[in-house]
Amino acid sequence: ATVKHAKPRREDDGDRSAPTRFAYGTAGFRTTATALRSTCFRAGAFAAARAMAHGGKTTGMVVTASHNPASDNGVKLVEPSGGTLPMALEGVAEMLANAEDGDAETQVRALREAMATAAPADAASANASARVFVARDTRESGRALADATLAGVHAMGVEAVDRGIATTPQLHYYVYCANVGADDSERAYYDRLSAGYAALTERDEDEDEDDDHGATVVIDCADGVGGVKLSSLGEAVAPYGLAFDLRNRGDEPTSSLNDGVGSDFVQKGKTIPTRGGFENLPAGTRCVSIDGDADRLVYFQTTAAGGVDLVDGDQLAVLIACWMNARVKEAAPYLNDITVGVVQTAYANGASTEFLTRELGAAPACVPTGVKHLHHRAEEFDIGVYFESNGHGTALFSPSASKAIEDATVEALVARDMPAVKALLALTNAQRVINPSVGDAMSGILLVEAILRRTVKAPRLGSFYKDLPSRQTKVVVADRTKIQTFDAERRVAEPEGLQDAIDAIVRASNDARCRAFVRPSGTEDCVRVYVEASEETRVEETTRAIVRAVE
Ligand code: 16G
Ligand code: ZN
Numbered sequence: 001a002t003v004k005h006a007k008p009r010r011e012d013d014g015d016r017s018a019p020t021r022f023a024y025g026t027a028g029f030r031t032t033a034t035a036l037r038s039t040c041f042r043a044g045a046f047a048a049a050r051a052m053a054h055g056g057k058t059t060g061m062v063v064t065a066s067h068n069p070a071s072d073n074g075v076k077l078v079e080p081s082g083g084t085l086p087m088a089l090e091g092v093a094e095m096l097a098n099a100e101d102g103d104a105e106t107q108v109r110a111l112r113e114a115m116a117t118a119a120p121a122d123a124a125s126a127n128a129s130a131r132v133f134v135a136r137d138t139r140e141s142g143r144a145l146a147d148a149t150l151a152g153v154h155a156m157g158v159e160a161v162d163r164g165i166a167t168t169p170q171l172h173y174y175v176y177c178a179n180v181g182a183d184d185s186e187r188a189y190y191d192r193l194s195a196g197y198a199a200l201t202e203r204d205e206d207e208d209e210d211d212d213h214g215a216t217v218v219i220d221c222a223d224g225v226g227g228v229k230l231s232s233l234g235e236a237v238a239p240y241g242l243a244f245d246l247r248n249r250g251d252e253p254t255s256s257l258n259d260g261v262g263s264d265f266v267q268k269g270k271t272i273p274t275r276g277g278f279e280n281l282p283a284g285t286r287c288v289s290i291d292g293d294a295d296r297l298v299y300f301q302t303t304a305a306g307g308v309d310l311v312d313g314d315q316l317a318v319l320i321a322c323w324m325n326a327r328v329k330e331a332a333p334y335l336n337d338i339t340v341g342v343v344q345t346a347y348a349n350g351a352s353t354e355f356l357t358r359e360l361g362a363a364p365a366c367v368p369t370g371v372k373h374l375h376h377r378a379e380e381f382d383i384g385v386y387f388e389s390n391g392h393g394t395a396l397f398s399p400s401a402s403k404a405i406e407d408a409t410v411e412a413l414v415a416r417d418m419p420a421v422k423a424l425l426a427l428t429n430a431q432r433v434i435n436p437s438v439g440d441a442m443s444g445i446l447l448v449e450a451i452l453r454r455t456v457k458a459p460r461l462g463s464f465y466k467d468l469p470s471r472q473t474k475v476v477v478a479d480r481t482k483i484q485t486f487d488a489e490r491r492v493a494e495p496e497g498l499q500d501a502i503d504a505i506v507r508a509s510n511d512a513r514c515r516a517f518v519r520p521s522g523t524e525d526c527v528r529v530y531v532e533a534s535e536e537t538r539v540e541e542t543t544r545a546i547v548r549a550v551e
Pocket of ligand 2: 293294295
């Protein structure tokens with residue numbers, strides 16, 4: 001069958017005759033579902049080529065457009081480590097996706113031949129063991145696009161495994177397990193996470209059982225894949241006293257993916273989901289919203305006025321990093337030179353940055369928007385916690401930190417230093433709750449719930465610091481690529497004069513805590529303006545002035 005290459009949305013508004021290009025963007029190829037068939041076929045072939053290039057490993061592809069509308073779709077590629085595509089290879093993937101129309105099959109044949117000549121000696125054996133796992137979210141277009149992907153993998157002579165419907169982090173986890181020789185089944189995923197949760201929340205004999213009434217958390221599943229998957233996870237954790245009350249599971253006539261529901265809606269609008277009966281919950285109810293592929297989460301508490309106290313990614317990073325840091329300190333005599341570091345983006349509320357700097361004794365690292373940048377930087381820490389304000393994030397333990405924790409546990413046990421043993425076991429069990437490949441909403445919920453339950457004076461979520469008022473605004477311009485930034489998107493390099501204008505506006509606000517930046521979106525045709533200040537009105541004035549400067 002020949003696969004037609006339909007035209008995706010054009011990025012260049014200027015020259016109508018110029019070919020439209022697919023860009024890998026901040027998180028994979030993403031556009032209207034109908035334009036994606038041939039891209040999926042080629043991306044499948046590319047994932048197969050990656051499996052071969054690694055000498056016959058398993059790679060993966062997820063068909064999803066995350067928090068975007070139901071009519072969109074996209075693909076994300078997964079490396080054998082379970083991680084995302086190395087940035088250096090995005091260009092190659094783009095070349096393949098943008099190759100001339102009509103003959104995807106010919107190009108795939110060429111790619112296949114190129115692979116064979118690149119490593120002629122072991123090409124045959126690499127071919128034999130190479131595999132690609134393909135999964136999709138619940139979008140209607142998913143089945144056909146997964147089929148196109150599987151066909152692309154087959155065209156390379158590589159085994160294609162249809163993993164059905166899965167969250168993005170699940171598929172990453174399956175790929176990771178397949179390559180380290182661990183059980184890559186869905187069952188094993190729930191078993192690992194729930195066993196980790198059980199171990200992390202287990203009470204000692206001398207602790208008062210009466211203190212522990214278990215916990216219930218209300219979850220807005222965004223009418224997406226989380227609806228099904230969280231119900232399986234819920235069954236696995238129920239015996240350990242954690243109950244999920246799942247709303248917006250995508251199984252009702254009114255269900256509509258990411259539409260007035262989900263983490264993007266709740267975080268951007270600072271408001272409760274429009275469906276799922278959140279308005280009827282008692283004030284102070286602990287709730288979570290995830291997105292359409294379950295790789296991000298934000299918490300919130302309902303307020304008496306029907307609003308939300310948002311606990312965004314910045315707040316979650318603080319909760320997790322401070323908890324880890326406290327355990328590291330408790331284990332201090334046995335666990336030397338292990339530091340907990342946090343990675344943020346320019347969007348992180350200044351109050352969170354100040355708080356973390358004080359608590360951890362060092363300023364968090366700041367990197368450009370997009371999970372790949374945060375993840376990469378977090379790997380440089382012993383224990384690296386990263387979150388975007390929008391809820392993408394996780395905690396990473398370096399291999400040497402994991403080893404140091406193991407060794408220290410033995411030493412502390414020998415010394416019968418039980419408080420230290422307890423702290424070290426908590427760090428070990430936290431690693432079992434955490435999906436080791438990528439940030440994962442399901443795993444994040446278990447970690448946060450366990451931390452809240454294990455902390456004697458449980459902090460009210462979101463009570464660490466008070467957010468500075470802030471605002472994000474979209475500005476549509478003729479050509480957003482004219483704006484170039486540096487210093488982790490905090491400063492504009494081009495067009496000339498714009499940064500000076502922003503600086504002058506911020507200075508004129510006469511507010512020492514006023515901060516602003518401008519960056520071109522990586523996912524939409526617009527420029528984003530972020531402003532924070534100590535007062536709402538200051539934020540508004542400053543935003544208005546900067547928008548004028550950008551236009
Ligand atoms: C993508 C990114 C997200 C980022 C957002 C920014 C991943 C998995 N997703 O959704 O991290 O916050 O883009 O969008 O990396 P923007 O460039 O349009 O502001
Ligand atoms: Zn997502």
